[in-house]
Amino acid sequence: MKKNILIIVSLLIMIVALVGCTGVPMLGADSKANNVSSEAALNINAYDILEEFVTDFPNRTSGYTTVDAGVSTDDSKLAAEWISSQFVDMGYDSAYAAQGGLKQFSYKNPITKRTEVGYNVIYTKYSKTKTFDTVVIGAHYDNVSNISVNNVMIGGDGTYSNGTGVVAMLELARVLTVVDLPYNVEFVAFAAKESGSFGSQNYVDSVSKDIKDNMLLMVNFDRVAGGDNVYMYSSEAATDHNKFFYNAASEKSLEIEKLPPFLNPKTTSYFYGEIMYNHEAMNSDSNTFLNSDINIINMISTNFSKTVNGVVIEREGMDNIGYTPNDTFENFVKRLGGGDVAINAINSQIGSVVSVVYHSMLSEDFTKVMKESKPNAGLDLMMNSKMMNVIAYSILGGIILILVVVYFALRDKTKTHPVFIDTPMGRMEAATGKITPHNYTANTKDLSEKIDVFGDDGKDDKVEENKEENNDIFGEF
Amino acid sequence: MKLLTLDNDSKNKSIIYATRFIVFLTFIYKSWLAAEMQIVTGGTNSWLISVVGNYIMMGAIPFLLYLLGNWAAYSTFSRSKFCPADKDFNCLVTKNTFNINMNIIVCVSNLIAGSLAFIGYYYSISITLMIVVLPIIMSVFTVVTLIITLIAMVGKENAKGLIVSMSGPSILLLMVLR
Numbered sequence: 001m002k003k004n005i006l007i008i009v010s011l012l013i014m015i016v017a018l019v020g021c022t023g024v025p026m027l028g029a030d031s032k033a034n035n036v037s038s039e040a041a042l043n044i045n046a047y048d049i050l051e052e053f054v055t056d057f058p059n060r061t062s063g064y065t066t067v068d069a070g071v072s073t074d075d076s077k078l079a080a081e082w083i084s085s086q087f088v089d090m091g092y093d094s095a096y097a098a099q100g101g102l103k104q105f106s107y108k109n110p111i112t113k114r115t116e117v118g119y120n121v122i123y124t125k126y127s128k129t130k131t132f133d134t135v136v137i138g139a140h141y142d143n144v145s146n147i148s149v150n151n152v153m154i155g156g157d158g159t160y161s162n163g164t165g166v167v168a169m170l171e172l173a174r175v176l177t178v179v180d181l182p183y184n185v186e187f188v189a190f191a192a193k194e195s196g197s198f199g200s201q202n203y204v205d206s207v208s209k210d211i212k213d214n215m216l217l218m219v220n221f222d223r224v225a226g227g228d229n230v231y232m233y234s235s236e237a238a239t240d241h242n243k244f245f246y247n248a249a250s251e252k253s254l255e256i257e258k259l260p261p262f263l264n265p266k267t268t269s270y271f272y273g274e275i276m277y278n279h280e281a282m283n284s285d286s287n288t289f290l291n292s293d294i295n296i297i298n299m300i301s302t303n304f305s306k307t308v309n310g311v312v313i314e315r316e317g318m319d320n321i322g323y324t325p326n327d328t329f330e331n332f333v334k335r336l337g338g339g340d341v342a343i344n345a346i347n348s349q350i351g352s353v354v355s356v357v358y359h360s361m362l363s364e365d366f367t368k369v370m371k372e373s374k375p376n377a378g379l380d381l382m383m384n385s386k387m388m389n390v391i392a393y394s395i396l397g398g399i400i401l402i403l404v405v406v407y408f409a410l411r412d413k414t415k416t417h418p419v420f421i422d423t424p425m426g427r428m429e430a431a432t433g434k435i436t437p438h439n440y441t442a443n444t445k446d447l448s449e450k451i452d453v454f455g456d457d458g459k460d461d462k463v464e465e466n467k468e469e470n471n472d473i474f475g476e477f
Numbered sequence: 478m479k480l481l482t483l484d485n486d487s488k489n490k491s492i493i494y495a496t497r498f499i500v501f502l503t504f505i506y507k508s509w510l511a512a513e514m515q516i517v518t519g520g521t522n523s524w525l526i527s528v529v530g531n532y533i534m535m536g537a538i539p540f541l542l543y544l545l546g547n548w549a550a551y552s553t554f555s556r557s558k559f560c561p562a563d564k565d566f567n568c569l570v571t572k573n574t575f576n577i578n579m580n581i582i583v584c585v586s587n588l589i590a591g592s593l594a595f596i597g598y599y600y601s602i603s604i605t606l607m608i609v610v611l612p613i614i615m616s617v618f619t620v621v622t623l624i625i626t627l628i629a630m631v632g633k634e635n636a637k638g639l640i641v642s643m644s645g646p647s648i649l650l651l652m653v654l655r
Contacts, residue, residue: 392610399617400648407644414641416558417566430556 042175042358044351046225047343050159050167054329057082058157061146062192062199063109063116076191077102079141080119083189086170087123090177092187094123103206105191107198111147118142118191120199125176125185132214133183133367137172137357138200139165139221140193140285144323147194156328160314160321162193163329164350165221168299172354182367183216190285200285204292212292216370217241219357220286220298223322225349226332227301227314229257232356233281234297240373241295248360254352259304280304280312295375299353482630483573493573496580501540503587508535510594511608539612539655543583546653550646551575557642561635569631582622583654590615616654620647 057079065072084101087094094101102119109116121141127133143158157163166189173187190199204212224230232249234242249256259281286298306313314320318335321327336342360366419430426437483489512531554560554575555568562568590611597607624643628636 388606388610392613396613396617396651400651403644403647407641410637410641411559414559414637417562419556419558419560420566421556 042171042351042355044171044175044347044354046164046167046171046350047346049170050163050346050350051329053079053082053166054157054159054163058143059145060141060143060158061155062118062142062195063112063114064146074117076142077119080121080189080191083121083141083166083170084123087121087173087187090173092123092125092173092177096122103202105198105202105206107192107196107202109192109195109198111195116192116195118199118202120191120203121187121189122203123173123187125173125181125187127182127184128180129182131183132210133216134186134211134214135181135183135216135361135370136186136188136203136218136289137169137221138188138190138203138218138285139169140190140197140199141166142191142194142199143327144194153325154323156321156325156331158327159329159332160226160327161223161323162221164223164225164301164346165299168221168224168350168353171350172357175354175358176361179362181361184211185361186211193285197285197288200288204288204294212294215289215294216367217295217297218286218289220284220289220296221353222284222286222298223301223314224299224353225301225346226321226336228303228316229305230255230299230301230349230353231257231259231281231304232297232299233259233286234295235290235375239295239375241297241370244363244365244369244373245297245356245360248363249352249356252355252359254356254359256352256356257304290375293375295370295373297357299357301349301353483571483577485571485573489573489577493576493580496577496584497544500543500580500583500587503584503591504536504540504543505532507587507591507594508532508539509591511535542653542655546650547576547579550579550650553649554642554646557645559638559642561631561638561642569635570627574630575627578623578626579619582619582626586615586619586622589618612655616651619654620650623647623650 057075059066059075060079062076064076065074067073080102081100084094087101096103101121101123103122104117104119106115106117108114140162143161143163144155145153145158147154169187169189176185188200188203190197190203192198193200207215232242232245234245246256246258248254280302281298281300281304284298284300286296290296302312302314303316304312306316314322315335319326321331321335333342333346336345420427420436421430422428422438423435426435428435483492508531512528512535551572555570555572560568561570593611594607597611624640624647627639627643631639
């Protein structure tokens with residue numbers, strides 16, 4: 001009966017395990033259609049400005065210069081100046097107006113091992129109310145057009161990464177020109193993201209304490225169009241500000257996809273070292289702000305519900321183009337159906353991204369929610385991998401210490417007894433090494449009391465006989 | 478507690494082996510989420526290698542460590558001079574009894590840990606909590622439950638001896654059970 005039950009239980013568990021191994025159902029809805037349309041979407045014409053930006057400035061890799069007829073040109077700076085001119089045209093102010101809206105910084109590029117120069121483009125929309133409360137809207141404008149691996153150029157003109165993000169930022173800036181907000185908005189086009197988020201790090205490091213302490217939110221646009229879905233990422237745990245943005249999207253019927261939690265999270269372990277994941281949503285300038293305990297929303301267009309060889313795909317049924325020579329405007333348009341279909345898709349996706357941020361920022365509760373919300377949903381401690389490791393292993397160490405203390409505290413008060421170890425030859429007393437044969441059933445405590453060697457008791461005689469047999473190491477002659 | 482008491486009889490071996498197999502399956506279940514998410518290998522290789530690698534790292538190796546820990550823990554425990562013993566100084570807890578109890582407790586522990594990982598995944602609780610902290614919590618749960626079960630078997634009068642004799646094996650189990 002016992003065996004039957006065990007067999008049934010084993011089979012059931014095996015079935016559950018095997019069925020389960022076919023795949024974890026990803027949270028979040030299935031991949032949606034390409035177009036993210038909405039009646040609440042603002043009238044965004046992103047297509048034209050995207051085409052202009054990426055075709056005029058296809059080489060925006062920070063730190064690289066091109067030489068033409070003996071004249072050296074920093075193409076990334078030209079791109080930065082073009083972005084700056086867009087903000088000037090919209091009437092925005094810059095604390096770096098004397099430098100053309102560009103904040104220059106230098107950084108050590110870990111790829112080239114050189115010290116390079118980058119230019120962040122920084123413009124501000126000041127509130128009529130005097131306040132330090134600030135929302136940062138950011139997008140990196142550099143690409144990987146000039147980077148080669150094994151003598152193969154890996155990047156195209158960076159339409160997907162990150163022409164789309166720059167255009168979304170510019171379009172948001174355009175629609176915000178006509179509204180007054182109770183907080184300042186700082187628009188930052190980051191340089192040198194692809195070599196290690198140096199632009200955003202420089203911004204976070206150099207921004208004034210008043211602004212940093214009152215930074216309500218950082219919204220990052222990185223590859224916001226071209227994927228199957230648009231997502232909003234804020235943390236490994238659900239945050240209030242993320243919910244706020246998703247609610248705004250839901251209220252306005254904007255089709256922003258729910259992000260599957262823990263798709264490819266990153267954590268560290270003291271025992272295993274750093275465990276790396278292909279976590280696209282974390283791999284952007286927004287993470288620099290998150291690491292400084294600033295609320296973030298990172299907008300990204302891809303398809304988190306599908307992976308190929310463990311890598312998240314951008315569009316189902318198509319090869320990824322991010323960081324490849326195929327990331328060009330021509331390819332980008334072709335993948336979205338070409339012609340008017342592609343124009344609508346680009347305007348629709350970027351429009352949806354801009355709209356959700358716009359509607360959220362204009363909400364009456366925005367400032368209150370952002371001030372109350374925490375970057376990691378109040379799970380700061382849990383989100384800090386190292387801290388969690390320290391706590392967990394400290395608990396383990398504490399329990400081990402308690403066990404050691406208990407051992408030493410109780411051992412003198414606990415009754416002891418001789419220890420016997422079963423060996424092939426018999427029971428061996430651990431302390432003395434004395435072996436008693438297995439079939440010697442008597443209590444070893446006091447053999448003389450129990451074995452009637454000379455008596456007529458058949459049982460005891462047999463024991464004695466057996467004992468003699470076992471001890472007859474020479475055998476019969 | 479007689480239900481979980483087995484003599485060192487060879488006929489009970491089949492029950493031990495059967496429960497040990499179930500334990501193995503529960504280790505696979507516990508590593509299911511981590512394997513699907515390719516946590517250890519990071520999904521950098523082929524999908525198959527990545528998933529299988531995770532099952533090995535998170536399931537098979539912990540299972541082998543469990544077998545090793547179980548054997549070493551009982552050997553240490555039964556050979557302790559504080560171990561509750563009968564009048565012949567045989568440990569009151571037989572090897573089969575220890576094994577069957579460990580198997581059942583680890584089964585329950587793994588099922589809880591595996592299920593909590595999914596709950597944590599669904600409710601967006603920290604992945605570090607699920608992957609790093611939960612196994613530690615479950616190893617503590619296993620050891621504490623084992624001690625409580627064994628105390629129930631040997632009786633309160635032998636509890637002190639059992640705790641002292643189990644302190645070393647418990648430390649060992651806490652180190653290897655994941």
